[in-house]
Amino acid sequence: MAKVLTNMALGGFALVIILGLVVVTKTLLHTPPPFDDIAAVDIQLDEANLAANLSAAIRFKTISYQASTGKQNTEFSDFIAWVIATYPEVNQVLELELLNQSMLYKWQGLDTTLKPILLTGHYDVVPVIPGSEDKWQQPPFSGNIVDGVIWGRGALDDKSGVVGILQAVTYLLDQGFQPQRTIYLSFGHDEEIGGRNGAGAVTALLKQQGVQLAWSLDEGSFVFDGIFPGLETLLASINVAEKGSVTLDIVATAPGGHSSMPPRNNAVSDLAKAITKLQDNPVPGGLSGLSTQMFDNVSRYMPFTMRGLFANQWLFGPIIDQQLSASTTTNAMLRTTTAPTMLSGSVKTNVLPIEAIATVNFRIHPRDNMQSIENYVTQLVASDTISVRRRGGINASAVSDWQASGYAAIAQSMREVYGDIAVAPGLMIAGSDSKHYGQVADNAYRFNPFILTSQDLTGFHGTNEKISVQNFAQGVRGYIQVIRNGSRR
Ligand SMILES: [Zn+2]
The missing domain is CATH 3.30.70.360 (Alpha-Beta Plaits)
Structure with missing residues (x-):
């Protein structure tokens, strides 16, 4: 009897050892994929000019209110006029169509057999909660630039996206770049209230023209810095679906x-x-x-x-x-x-x-x-x-493919700009205009190429929304690479 017990104890002991070995081995093998030889990019930008343009964009009170009253239409039309005046190269080469107050640009590609892609953002913003104005360190629609930081509503959500894309296209046009794929740019005016008249109208037009996009890139997640507990590297979290x-x-x-x-x-x-x-x-x-x-x-x-x-x-x-x-x-x-x-x-x-x-x-x-x-x-x-x-x-969106070439182009671009960082597909908790655009895209990705820290989180729809000039410029480099990489795949 004693011998049987000893044998059982020994057997249990061996099992624990084996289990331990399996756990440790699996852990040791659970490492990041090898970093492909991705060359860092050297893109010289006039950062003061970038900052001044985002600052100017923030000063338009393009506010979407839940109720249909209160909207200041002239702020929207003034913003559109500002885009046309500030980005002459874009307006010379790209074709602009206005749908309600949303702007749709078409940048004709060299190879018409390739499916087009879409880069998009929205220029409407949420209101500042009455009574919270004095909690802002800089007035919310001032666009003030203080110590290398651009302040105001839309600095993260999502005028940095819109202005970032326009700056990237301007840079590439200056370089004589011509895309292989046709590239659409769409800047929505009503995302914060569902996007029906903006992204919805753009999507309907593309549908009507028989345009099916290979992929689209909209606002969404960011390059997280210290937001994910336990993660020591930057994480580009590319959202592939929205709830x-x-x-x-x-x-x-x-x-x-x-x-x-x-x-x-x-x-x-x-x-x-x-x-x-x-x-x-x-x-x-x-x-x-x-x-x-x-x-x-x-x-x-x-x-x-x-x-x-x-x-x-x-x-x-x-x-x-x-x-x-x-x-x-x-x-x-x-x-x-x-x-x-x-x-x-x-x-x-x-x-x-x-x-x-x-x-x-x-x-x-x-x-x-x-x-x-x-x-x-x-x-x-x-x-x-x-x-x-x-x-x-509304149901959740379809889940886009994180093995597809569009995802790879975005991932590669982030590594060219930010180095050997983690990249992972994510799920968007909030809504975006991609619930519309996704209907005409094989894959819809939701990601802003800017760094976001946990302190920045309170800025979204809250107080003290801001972005540093340096961070904004890096994001513009991100968009430049996304266009370069995405338009040729
Ligand atoms: Zn947004």
Whole structure:
């Protein structure tokens, strides 16, 4: 008997050793792909001129308001006139078509057998929240340049994209560059309110002309600096899809009556239970497909222990899942998120509600869709007194190919500008105009070639939006390389 036990202990011991060896070996093999010999580019730019142009662009109050009132149309037409006056070379060589207040340029390529590509951004911006103006270190529409930093609404989202593309094209035209592929540039005027009249109209026109793009590059993710925990190198996170959104009303009904003799449960308490149940049961998700690909790529650049975790997902999958789900940012990459946002109940303090409604917004992961989310919620909370109503929404976009030549061109361009950095496909949590452009593109990528630090995050739709002159210039180099590399593949 003792001998059997000893043998079992020895067997267990051997198993642990073997397991340990497998884990360590897999970790050691989990390294970044070899860096191909990519030559750094030397692009001389007049940085003061770049900065002055972005600064001027920021000064136009091209604000999109949620309500149709408040929009200052002349700011938009003045911006268009400014683009035409400031970029004469672009306007000489490229063909411009105005769709509502969006600008579509066509740069004819030499080889008409190749599918065209599209570089795009939007020049409308969100308003500055009234009362937050004095929290800005520089006025939000000043475009002030202080100590090498350009300040103002749109510095990151997304006038730097629009002006960056125009500067890149101007540089290339000065160099006598002619693209092989036809290149479209599109600058939307209503992205912040859904893009229907801008990107939507451009997409409809391209469709009507029978244009199918090889790929498009829109705003999206950035070159992350210190944003991804545990990652010591820069990460160009090229978004290959964007999440959808569906809003559901959870409706609780009850007989109502006077609040002086309440029943044990009423519409409000039933609704509260339903919301709690929703919160306690997140939509199933986890590492698969795109999410796996992203974390697999990124973790190769992480310290040994983190690499060990991701290299051995067969063993540590549940731990990784738990860790990533605990953080709001990474959780949003793994699953459809649940966010109760609005509540309503009775109209009077002493009247029991006959109806109580919770509005819940779900941001849809590409693996789910509006119907599957509605089914999931219904199955979870619906009862005799609780029903689920859909308000509206949009499915997630298709997932673009991260093995395709467009992705490779963008990745290569970033390495020519930033050196041996990590590049990984990502998922866009917010929306972009590419929900429209994606309809006429084989692949739609969403990425800005500028560096973004965690301090910059509060600038998006918030306060103190800014970009350094140096960073802006690097991004312009990024766009130049994207055009050079992308137009010849
Ligand atoms: Zn934007």
